[in-house]
Amino acid sequence: MISSGSMMARVLDAAPDARADLVRELWAPMTGMYRFLPDGVDMAAVHRQSFGFDWDDPSDRVREGLDALVAADAWKRIERALEDGIAALASADPGATIPDLTVLLVLGDPTDEHFLDEVQGLSGFGGISGYIAITVWPTPRVLDRFEAIAVHELHHNIRYSPGGVAWNPATVTVGEHVVSEGLADVFAAELYGDAGYTHFVADATRSDDDVLAKVASGLDVTGMHDFAAWVLGDATARRFGGEPVGLPTGAGYAAGARLVHAYLEAAGGTAARSVRTPAADIIRTALPRLGLSRTEGY
Known part of the structure; x- marks a missing residue:
């Protein structure tokens, strides 16, 4: 579980011209998701495409969102849920591959109407073995569902790991x-x-x-x-x-x-x-x- 809370705080506190590189640093542990692309990708672009917060103009609302994730103990809750989910899947299907997981939780962009209203503050991806990325805006419903969100992506990850689909x-x-x-x-x-x-x-x-x-x-x-x-x-x-x-x-x-x-x-x-x-x-x-x-x- 990447300690992304402190890293996102660094982005928000940095000088404007330093923020993009710090976002790339935030996402750097996830570059293996794109190992099949010969030229790689710009992880800052991945952040934007994943509904990540706007680092060019971070508002007080973004800082409040980060505070809400910290107050909800989001990282520990997700980690515990993944441990419980792995135990359940390993027990139900002992032959399934359980990969080493790298998990990134990112704060979303509250000014993006599609992200906030249409998909209600959630974008998750767990379809590449070994990596789970979760972008959220901490609405009460999202805060209530952290565990379920995590194990949903875990199920995808195990399904598409070696020996699976x-x-x-x-x-x-x-x-x-x-x-x-x-x-x-x-x-x-x-x-x-x-x-x-x-x-x-x-x-x-x-x-x-x-x-x-x-x-x-x-x-x-x-x-x-x-x-x-x-x-x-x-x-x-x-x-x-x-x-x-x-x-x-x-x-x-x-x-x-x-x-x-x-x-x-x-x-x-x-x-x-x-x-x-x-x-x-x-x-x-x-x-x-x-x-x-x-x-x-x-």
Whole structure:
């Protein structure tokens, strides 16, 4: 667990012309996430793309947000949750690879309306083995969900570690992404109850059969540039230059959780035990139980 609180304070206290390099230093332990890119990336750009706070013009509100993370003991809570999550996954699937984890918690940008309102102060990424990055704005709901947020990303990390599911950018489907989000949410719920479900997904979206059917119609879609609309929804697709498909925010999470619940009702077990279960197995079992026809690849 990177001690990012003190490092972010250094950024905020530094002279303006020194801040960008300090942000790169903050993110430096995460550069291994981009080891597959021959020229690497500018980690300051990664910070911005991850909804990180604006270092060019840090406001008192950013400092207050950092104080809120410190007061909530965010780093220790996340670390303890990851330890509990690892124990649960290792017990449920002893053959799963548990990598050495590097975990970065970053304060988000409270002036970014999409980040604050649409995804309600949360952006997490745990899909590359050994690394978890979590960007938050400390709303009461986020503060209440730190543990669930952490183990959601942990489930992704174990799923895509060696011996687990291979994420091939050329062939991966929306179905894999949707199932992975459903598994991660259900796993978090197994540990933390209803707080486990990602909070930017509206209750109406979770139970909307039209949303489920629409997501199911796209399970065979490949091409990661299209995934934002199918999984996160139209608003996020527009934000990142994608094409909307007619879905609300978090539609893929809602559909994924329904698919996973239907699968577990039929097959038994838990989301922890299913951390390495192929998406095709889950989808083939779940769709008929949800009254949906199988799509081409499933």
